[in-house]
Amino acid sequence: MxxxxxxxxxxxxxxxxxxxxxxxxxxxxxxxxxxxxxxxxxxxxxxxxxxxxxxxxxxxxxxxxxxxxxxxxxxxxxxxxxxxxxxxxxxxxxxxxxxxxxxxxxxxxxxxxxxxxxxxxxxxxxxxxxxxxxxxxxxxxxxxxxxxxxCRIKVPVKMPPKESFCFHVSLLVNPGKNVKRLIEAAVKYDFKLVLAGTLRNKEEEHLLLSWIRNHENIKYVGFLSEDELLVYYLRAKVFALPSTYEGVGMVALEAAACGCNIVLTKNGGPKEYYDNHVYLVNPYDVDEIGTAVVHAMNNNDYQPCLMEHIKRNYxxxxxxxxxxxxxxxxxxxxxxx
CATH class of the missing domain: 3.40.50.2000 (Glycogen Phosphorylase B;)
Known part of the structure; x- marks a missing residue:
């Protein structure tokens, strides 16, 4: 046609x-x-x-x-x-x-x-x-x-070892992405957090930096190319998407295909994709986000089964x-x- x-x-x-x-x-x-x-x-x-x-x-x-x-x-x-x-x-x-x-x-x-x-x-x-x-x-x-x-990511056959950090990529200061609470969880529960994605102007950059302040466990790495994004998916032990609302959350799907443990919002449609193989959180609860990330960092409850589920279905x-x-x-x- x-x-x-x-x-x-x-x-x-x-x-x-x-x-x-x-x-x-x-x-x-x-x-x-x-x-x-x-x-x-x-x-x-x-x-x-x-x-x-x-x-x-x-x-x-x-x-x-x-x-x-x-x-x-x-x-x-x-x-x-x-x-x-x-x-x-x-x-x-x-x-x-x-x-x-x-x-x-x-x-x-x-x-x-x-x-x-x-x-x-x-x-x-x-x-x-x-x-x-x-x-x-x-x-x-x-x-x-x-x-x-x-899932648009081409996952390599040989996977590199995972590193102990939580990764997140989005339009970072969009209120629906809930990055401020994710940062607060990283500060309170002292896990390493790497942020990537779009900042549309200096005001958004200043706002994000005001949330991060001088906390050494939190880093913003900028807007990533697809090749750079794949590297972070492969390295990260955890990917967090605690959005207040979300339709699918393709980035979480891609991260899961690369072996990340997924901390995911209870709100919206994304959870349908994962066959109960993710850590669901209330996006308005900083403690729930933080404890889920820490648990996902220290355990492998759902991987590599989640990778296989995505490969079979998506x-x-x-x-x-x-x-x-x-x-x-x-x-x-x-x-x-």
């Missing part, structure tokens, strides 16, 4: 979950012979040349894009990538009522609700995210495909096959109709 990949919002960060998901799925589909075009708003396209329009994320120009495309095709699918700290009931209220048509005011939630009937299929990354679609937007189960994300090859099967089914349905 000739497939257009579209993001309704502009992403300025060099990396991010939505961009990575789209790029991985592009690579996977191309291996099965599909042609995938990353749509650039500065270019012109013959839209009728595309067999399928695949939108990643919501917000931005989603409503405008879907309404325009729906005039020429029924083949619009959406991976909304819902990462929110709203409960399903609050999400439902925001989706249905957070707007004012008279003043032409709208919200990202209501835009998603308004276009839901123009979307052929929705892709959710977890059963947790699926609940926001079924109970939050009123979408029927038969219009939703739960397709987990794959390899790039396996997840790409599942994605291709859904696209092939769409193609077959189009032919039959």
């Amino acid at each position: 000739n497939i257009a990949f579209i993001t309704p919002t502009f992403y300025i960060a060099p990396a991010g979950g939505i961009k990575l998901q789209a790029l991985m799925w592009k690579q996977g589909l191309e291996k099965f012979g599909h042609q995938v075009t990353l749509i650039d708003s500065w270019k012109g396209y013959v839209w009728t040349d595309f067999d399928l329009f695949f939108i990643f994320g919501y917000g931005g120009n989603l409503k405008t894009i879907v309404e325009a495309l729906s005039k020429i095709t029924d083949n619009i699918v959406l991976a909304p990538i819902i990462d929110t700290n709203y409960s399903v009931s609050l999400f439902r209220m925001a989706a249905k009522y957070l707007k004012c048509s008279t003043l032409r005011l709208h919200s990202v939630y209501n835009d998603l609700y308004e276009v839901r009937n123009k979307i052929r299929l929705f892709y959710a990354r977890s059963a947790y995210e699926m609940k926001y679609l079924t109970d939050g937007l009123g979408i029927s189960d038969n219009k939703i495909i739960v397709l987990p994300l794959s 390899s790039f090859e396996i997840c790409s096959q599942k994605l291709n099967a859904t696209i092939t089914n769409i193609k077959q349905t189009c032919i039959e109709s």
Whole structure:
């Protein structure tokens, strides 16, 4: 199929979950012979040349894009990538009522609700995210495909010995990543913590350094290339992702594939991926985070079983096959109709 990949919002960060998901799925589909075009708003396209329009994320120009495309095709699918700290009931209220048509005011939630009937299929990354679609937007189960994300890391056959430190990578001062409490746990429980990731400006850099202060057991190593990131995954004994909310947490999946013990938030969808082979924590409890990291540093309750679980279920090859099967089914349905 000739497939257009579209993001309704502009992403300025060099990396991010939505961009990575789209790029991985592009690579996977191309291996099965599909042609995938990353749509650039500065270019012109013959839209009728595309067999399928695949939108990643919501917000931005989603409503405008879907309404325009729906005039020429029924083949619009959406991976909304819902990462929110709203409960399903609050999400439902925001989706249905957070707007004012008279003043032409709208919200990202209501835009998603308004276009839901123009979307052929929705892709959710977890059963947790699926609940926001079924109970939050009123979408029927038969219009939703739960397709987990794959681990993009190529793990070497020979693993180096683990070192006694906890690793974390994210958009570091984003409140949802909960790095401040992770740092407080490292200070209180005196474990070595290595932080990596994006700081978007000097203010964020100063804020992170104010959290770290002069504690010698905590180090920020900057934004890492993929090769550098792999080195830290392989070296670290523990990877911690105690987010206050999280959709999947691809970095934790990658770290687990590299043999890290995982300390993971109880909130959101990530825990579905690990088959109870992680240390779950209340992200608002510094003591729970700290004691879990210390225990994970000194024990191997779940590795290497966790590595094998990820290899069996979330390899790039396996997840790409599942994605291709859904696209092939769409193609077959189009032919039959």
